[in-house]
Amino acid sequence: MTVKINENYLLLQNSYLFAEIARRVDEYQKENPEKEIIRMGIGDVTKPLVPSVVKAFTSAVQEMSDSATFKGYGPEQGYSFLAEKIIENDFKPLGVDISLDEVFISDGAKCDTANIQEIFDLDNTVAVTDPVYTVYVDTNVMAGRTGAMNDKDMYEGLVYLPCTAENGFIPELPKENVDLIYLCLPNNPTGTTLTKEELKSFVDYAKENKSIILFDAAYEKFINETDVPHSIYEIEGAKEVAIEFRSFSKTAGFTGTRCAYTIVPKELKGYDSKGNSQSLNELWNRRQTTKFNGVSYPVQVAAAATYSKEGKKEIQEYIDYYMENAKIIRTKLREIGLSVYGGVNSPYIWVKLPEGIDSWSFFDILLKEANVVGTPGAGFGPSGEGYLRLTAFNTLDNTKKAMERISKLNFN
Numbered sequence: 001m002t003v004k005i006n007e008n009y010l011l012l013q014n015s016y017l018f019a020e021i022a023r024r025v026d027e028y029q030k031e032n033p034e035k036e037i038i039r040m041g042i043g044d045v046t047k048p049l050v051p052s053v054v055k056a057f058t059s060a061v062q063e064m065s066d067s068a069t070f071k072g073y074g075p076e077q078g079y080s081f082l083a084e085k086i087i088e089n090d091f092k093p094l095g096v097d098i099s100l101d102e103v104f105i106s107d108g109a110k111c112d113t114a115n116i117q118e119i120f121d122l123d124n125t126v127a128v129t130d131p132v133y134t135v136y137v138d139t140n141v142m143a144g145r146t147g148a149m150n151d152k153d154m155y156e157g158l159v160y161l162p163c164t165a166e167n168g169f170i171p172e173l174p175k176e177n178v179d180l181i182y183l184c185l186p187n188n189p190t191g192t193t194l195t196k197e198e199l200k201s202f203v204d205y206a207k208e209n210k211s212i213i214l215f216d217a218a219y220e221k222f223i224n225e226t227d228v229p230h231s232i233y234e235i236e237g238a239k240e241v242a243i244e245f246r247s248f249s250k251t252a253g254f255t256g257t258r259c260a261y262t263i264v265p266k267e268l269k270g271y272d273s274k275g276n277s278q279s280l281n282e283l284w285n286r287r288q289t290t291k292f293n294g295v296s297y298p299v300q301v302a303a304a305a306t307y308s309k310e311g312k313k314e315i316q317e318y319i320d321y322y323m324e325n326a327k328i329i330r331t332k333l334r335e336i337g338l339s340v341y342g343g344v345n346s347p348y349i350w351v352k353l354p355e356g357i358d359s360w361s362f363f364d365i366l367l368k369e370a371n372v373v374g375t376p377g378a379g380f381g382p383s384g385e386g387y388l389r390l391t392a393f394n395t396l397d398n399t400k401k402a403m404e405r406i407s408k409l410n411f412n
């Protein structure tokens with residue numbers, strides 16, 4: 001006998017988006033070593049950890065060096081000192097009650113949004129917004145919940161909810177009955193978001209259709225407008241229909257430090273084949289305790305320090321810095337006649353391309369003529385064609401320089 005592979009992996013599109021971008025950038029840089037390229041493509045931060053986080057992190061590492069304070073395996077769900085701070089700071093002020101055993105601390109929202117589908121049957125119908133954070137799609141493909149990709153660049157069996165300038169980036173409710181709905185708000189890649197009222201229509205849909213919403217709020221800290229919900233649980237009844245994912249990555253520069261958390265309310269129910277209701281909180285707990293051994297102690301201490309008075313202030317300064325970049329990008333691109341979206345409640349700016357230019361061609365023009373790297377919208381799904389994503393995570397200097405260079409291009 002020979003070893004058979006999981007053939008669902010063969011359904012995945014060949015090149016991962018960011019690998020193809022890196023390939024094109026490397027090739028250009030090799031041919032033009034003197035050019036200074038500004039990267040506004042990948043969603044990674046540039047600011048370091050803030051001082052109060054580093055201080056807490058360092059002293060926790062010291063604790064690990066002494067047998068009296070050393071920590072071995074911690075709880076798979078995370079330490080309660082961090083979960084308590086999460087509840088107090090991220091949910092109490094919104095009027096949302098979360099209990100300790102509904103908080104699951106992890107090493108990333110990418111892993112959690114990728115792994116959550118494991119606790120659901122393969123026969124469930126999945127809806128995603130289009131464009132989309134590709135992790136939601138690819139992990140369902142790997143699990144075998146879809147067919148092959150068709151000639152419209154859509155996986156068979158997956159329900160796509162287009163978000164374009166035409167519908168104001170407000171996805172229509174699924175016309176059919178779907179079981180799982182992934183929502184990312186504020187959105188990566190479009191940078192746009194929904195009002196409370198708009199999000200409520202999804203919660204109502206989920207209640208009516210007995211669906212579950214998988215709500216990714218990784219960019220919650222970037223919200224500036226008042227009518228934008230910070231948590232889906234601000235919508236009445238959402239605890240019965242939604243799982244929420246959050247991360248310290250973009251909020252506090254933890255992309256390399258790794259800490260995130262997921263809320264799985266105890267009210268949440270799924271059904272077995274006999275029609276009996278089952279607790280999703282218990283299933284996720286079973287999954288995590290079996291496959292995950294917790295986030296390192298110093299990292300959780302560092303994450304807890306983001307909630308200290310100084311920590312909050314220092315982090316807010318960095319967020320304001322990035323959002324100033326976002327404003328510069330929006331303003332400059334509008335000045336040269338481009339339509340841009342997002343960048344108000346999120347660090348992403350979604351640029352509508354001039355008529356007749358596709359997103360990979362525009363990517364190449366930006367790279368070769370302005371030496372600026374963006375992310376082609378088509379990489380996020382068929383409705384991303386005709387758009388390009390820029391991030392506000394670069395330095396202020398580089399952001400200004402990039403906008404100067406783009407302003408000199410002539411798209412007409």
Ligand SMILES: *Cc1c(COP(=O)(O)O)cnc(C)c1O
Pocket residue numbers: 043107108109110111113133184188216218246247248249250254255259260
């Ligand atoms: C960056 C990002 C995350 C965060 O992932 P981590 O694994 O916590 O670093 C999650 N969801 C979206 C949409 C993101 O853009």
